[in-house]
Amino acid sequence: xxxxxxxxxxxxxxxxxxxxxxxxxxxxxxxxxxxxxxxxxxxxxxxxxxxxxxxxxxxxxxxxxxxxxxxxxxxxxxxxxxxxxxxxxxxxxxxxxxxxxxxxxxxxxxxxxxxxxxxxxxxxxxxxxxxxxxxxxxxxxxxxxxxxxxxxxxxxxxxxxxxxxxxxxxxxxxxxxxxxxxxxxxxxxxxxxxxxxxxxxxxxxxxxxxxxxxxxxxxxxxxxxxxxxxxxxxxxxxxxxxxxxxxxxxxxxxxxxxxxxxxxxxxx
Amino acid sequence: xxxxxxxxxxxxxxxxxxxxxxxxxxxxxxxxxxxxxxxxxxxxxxxxxxxxxxxxxxxxxxxxxxxxxxxxxxxxxxxxxxxxxxxxxxxxxxxxxxxxxxxxxxxxxxxxxxxxxxxxxxxxxxxxxxxxxxxxxxxxxxxxxxxxxxxxxxxxxxxxxxxxxxxxxxxxxxxxxxxxxxxxxxxxxxxxxxxxxxxxxxxxxxxxxxxxxxxxxxxxxxxxxxxxxxxxxxxxxxxxxxxxxxxxxx
Numbered sequence: 328x329x330x331x332x333x334x335x336x337x338x339x340x341x342x343x344x345x346x347x348x349x350x351x352x353x354x355x356x357x358x359x360x361x362x363x364x365x366x367x368x369x370x371x372x373x374x375x376x377x378x379x380x381x382x383x384x385x386x387x388x389x390x391x392x393x394x395x396x397x398x399x400x401x402x403x404x405x406x407x408x409x410x411x412x413x414x415x416x417x418x419x420x421x422x423x424x425x426x427x428x429x430x431x432x433x434x435x436x437x438x439x440x441x442x443x444x445x446x447x448x449x450x451x452x453x454x455x456x457x458x459x460x461x462x463x464x465x466x467x468x469x470x471x472x473x474x475x476x477x478x479x480x481x482x483x484x485x486x487x488x489x490x491x492x493x494x495x496x497x498x499x500x501x502x503x504x505x506x507x508x509x510x511x512x513x514x515x516x517x518x519x520x521x522x523x524x525x526x527x528x529x530x531x532x533x534x535x536x537x538x539x540x541x542x543x544x545x546x547x548x549x550x551x552x553x554x555x556x557x558x559x560x561x562x563x564x565x566x567x568x569x570x571x572x573x574x575x576x577x578x579x580x581x582x583x584x585x586x587x588x589x590x591x592x593x594x595x
Numbered sequence: 596x597x598x599x600x601x602x603x604x605x606x607x608x609x610x611x612x613x614x615x616x617x618x619x620x621x622x623x624x625x626x627x628x629x630x631x632x633x634x635x636x637x638x639x640x641x642x643x644x645x646x647x648x649x650x651x652x653x654x655x656x657x658x659x660x661x662x663x664x665x666x667x668x669x670x671x672x673x674x675x676x677x678x679x680x681x682x683x684x685x686x687x688x689x690x691x692x693x694x695x696x697x698x699x700x701x702x703x704x705x706x707x708x709x710x711x712x713x714x715x716x717x718x719x720x721x722x723x724x725x726x727x728x729x730x731x732x733x734x735x736x737x738x739x740x741x742x743x744x745x746x747x748x749x750x751x752x753x754x755x756x757x758x759x760x761x762x763x764x765x766x767x768x769x770x771x772x773x774x775x776x777x778x779x780x781x782x783x784x785x786x787x788x789x790x791x792x793x794x795x796x797x798x799x800x801x802x803x804x805x806x807x808x809x810x811x812x813x814x815x816x817x818x819x820x821x822x823x824x825x826x827x828x829x830x831x832x833x834x835x836x837x838x839x840x841x842x843x844x845x
Contacts, residue, residue: 362691362695378710378711379711431607434603434604434607434608434611435607435608435610435611435614436611437608437611438608438609438611438612439611439612439615442612442824442828444782445782445785445786445823445824445827445828445831446820446823446824447785447786447789447790447800447801447804447820447823448786448790449786449789449790449793449801449804450789450793450801450804450816450819450820450823451820453804453808453816454813454816457631457632457813458632529700532700533700533701533702536700536702536703537702537790540793540794547703551703551706552706552794554706555706555707555709555710555794558710560707560710563706563707563710564707566703567699567703567704567707570699570700570703571695571698571699571703574698574699574700575698578698
């Protein structure tokens with residue numbers, strides 16, 4: 328997170344980055360357990376109705392009693408999220424490079440992108456499911472649609488922040504435009520791109536969940552809806568917990584990739 | 596950006612939209628696409644005209660939900676950030692709670708909120724407030740924290756109290772960031788209202804879309820999408836206008 332922890336593996340050869348990551352994970356888990364225990368105690372002491380907040384152990388029991396739908400749902404939603412996230416990230420960076428090179432295209436198309444982001448996803452979802460059928464692709468498409476825009480905006484911002492003198496220097500050494508792009512401009516844009524990717528990790532999950540609301544049978548979004556139709560608050564909380572697990576886990580992976588790739592330290 | 600350059604960008608943007616509409620119309624008519632694949636823009640506009648009363652009322656209903664939730668969420672977000680700045684001790688309690696609520700994708704809360712608050716308007720207002728408050732809270736906190744330490748010290752050395760520092764220094768400094776957070780939240784507010792409506796509602800654009808999907812009336816789905824998009828853009832534009840008035844020095 329901070330510059331000092333980033334540099335610690337380099338300055339102190341004794342601690343590997345794996346150990347630091349492990350330490351962080353353990354500490355996070357300990358805090359989570361403490362919070363859950365506190366909630367458990369509060370619910371019992373204040374006598375909160377399970378209709379509002381059920382005891383965490385009750386939710387855990389519900390998951391452990393029938394683990395299959397939760398595990399399957401988790402994996403399905405994870406697949407959709409990853410597909411949407413990856414395609415959105417690649418498309419977002421690609422289109423940013425195109426916009427960066429061709430100002431006319433950017434001025435023509437960018438406003439269309441902006442307007443496209445005001446379309447309520449879920450309405451769009453009904454159409455996408457109709458176009459692609461009730462497939463993984465349909466969910467990934469919704470997830471893609473939510474992901475690509477922030478990546479485009481930030482990648483463009485990053486590409487434009489490159490010092491023109493550095494570009495001139497590389498050109499004077501005979502670097503081709505492609506070399507300038509891959510050696511200078513993209514690495515320089517990386518911190519900005521990762522800011523968007525962290526945001527996109529959460530958005531792609533939203534897209535996958537919403538996509539599942541159109542008559543799917545497996546997935547965390549399906550579990551949420553089933554819980555609602557059965558008025559089973561414990562089941563809803565169980566699904567919410569799985570969503571939180573998937574969301575934070577994915578975010579942590581993206582953040583870890585950021586620390587590894589942008590080793591020179593991103594401006595937070 | 597200089598004035599002539601920005602007006603050129605505006606023209607190009609308008610041109611891009613016109614080209615998109617023309618291409619859309621051409622593809623839909625040229626290939627004679629069925630309405631469930633892609634209806635032509637003219638058919639959608641015709642349908643908007645035919646259903647103008649329904650769509651307008653539904654739009655107004657959704658906007659009322661989105662706007663009240665937006666105001667409540669914005670007040671909560673800014674208030675929490677101000678409380679943290681005034682009483683630094685509360686930071687360690689508020690920030691983790693807010694972050695853990697936000698670690699769940701906002702749409703995942705909607706089934707629970709619908710069960711708690713019913714099918715009517717309150718559940719949508721709560722959902723919008725939930726979605727908006729966190730965004731505004733984060734940007735307000737970032738803005739309030741951004742204040743130069745030396746400026747605070749200077750004001751304190753002149754005997755200014757915490758409240759005076761808050762109103763004279765911190766809030767004005769934070770205003771650009773708060774306004775940006777408020778502007779981003781507008782589109783989010785309308786979308787969250789519609790998403791929640793589609794899971795259960797008595798009225799509103801999301802409900803209209805859901806009914807139209809059930810009736811396989813895809814021209815109507817598109818017309819509701821157009822209205823929703825227009826409402827979001829208008830909301831965004833209004834808040835952006837207010838921002839330029841309020842943050843005039845930027």
